[in-house]
Amino acid sequence: MSEKRKYSESELAKLLQHYDDDKLSTAEKERLQKWLDRVDPQTETYSELQKKKIQKTIYSKIEQAMSAHKPTITIKRASERQYLYKWIWAAALILIVGSWLLFQQLSSPLHQNTQASNNEQLQWKEVSTAAGQRLKVGFPDGSIVWLNSNSTLRYKDSFSTGPFRDVYLERGEAFFNVTKDSSRAFIVHTAYADNKVIGTAFNIKLKDSDGNYTLSMLSGVVELTTNDDMGSQKMLIKKGKSAVYSLRDKKVSIITLKDNDWNLWTSNVLSFKAANWPALIQKLEDWYGIKVRLNKHHFPDQLFTAQFKDESLESVLKSLQQINSFQFRIKGKEVFIE
CATH class of the missing domain: 2.60.120.1440 (Jelly Rolls)
Known part of the structure; x- marks a missing residue:
């Protein structure tokens, strides 16, 4: 842990203690507000995937920190004060952990590649x-x-x-x-x-x-x-x-x-290998862009192994009927298995 981060945590502990003792000065309030304002605005340029990965990591770190540092809170005023204290604690933790993570992200080769x-x-x-x-x-x-x-x-x-x-x-x-x-x-x-x-x-x-x-x-x-x-x-x-x-x-x-x-789809071959109905339905829906309606109680244990190349949906279903017995009807973009 860097000296800068040690200093931040020390300052945070002092500010929170002063708040808990109802001794937070105007200068300390300003310092705390400046602290909370440091969140990097560039995060809005991240992709959704990057945001999710960073968010998951930050939340995990916060949970670990909360478990390791459970403060004893003395409530001297109404529930509003308890809510505000918890908000400051959570926000400060997000800033300490989140700012460090964001700094790592901003300085990493990947981020420099994508966000320069x-x-x-x-x-x-x-x-x-x-x-x-x-x-x-x-x-x-x-x-x-x-x-x-x-x-x-x-x-x-x-x-x-x-x-x-x-x-x-x-x-x-x-x-x-x-x-x-x-x-x-x-x-x-x-x-x-x-x-x-x-x-x-x-x-x-x-x-x-x-x-x-x-x-x-x-x-x-x-x-x-x-x-x-x-x-x-x-x-x-x-x-x-x-x-x-x-x-x-x-x-x-x-x-x-x-x-x-598993690689046959790249050659436009629709392949099933010991596929149950959920796996078969997922492939059919993705392959033909349709929705399959199945009465699950009728076909719980049926498995299918077959390959098809450049065949219509109706042709595939008729061939699958030769493997396991079932009835089907096609209505627009929907297939009903009966």
């Missing part, structure tokens, strides 16, 4: 796919990404500055084929984990029907770092392996990939 100036901001591009749409995008360094349905990606239109090649997968699923550059790592940032590579090919699915974040490796190695309030986990995921991160349990399981079925 208004002109720099204009260099960021965002691409999105709708339901039923898939898209191939080329990056400035020669890397390629395939976006699956209902996905959003942000990236800079130039990787010429900064120590990293940073992109943000905001939602959905994407397959990356990264051009090797040993001098600058390629980092895919997501709400759940950061994925750092030099040159490799891999697939990221942010959230499947079971609530899992999945990183699947076609080649190379990816350094996976989870974004977890309880403490991040860092590990290397190698070729032929898949990291399945449970967003509910905050646990990572490493499994061996037996085939490349």
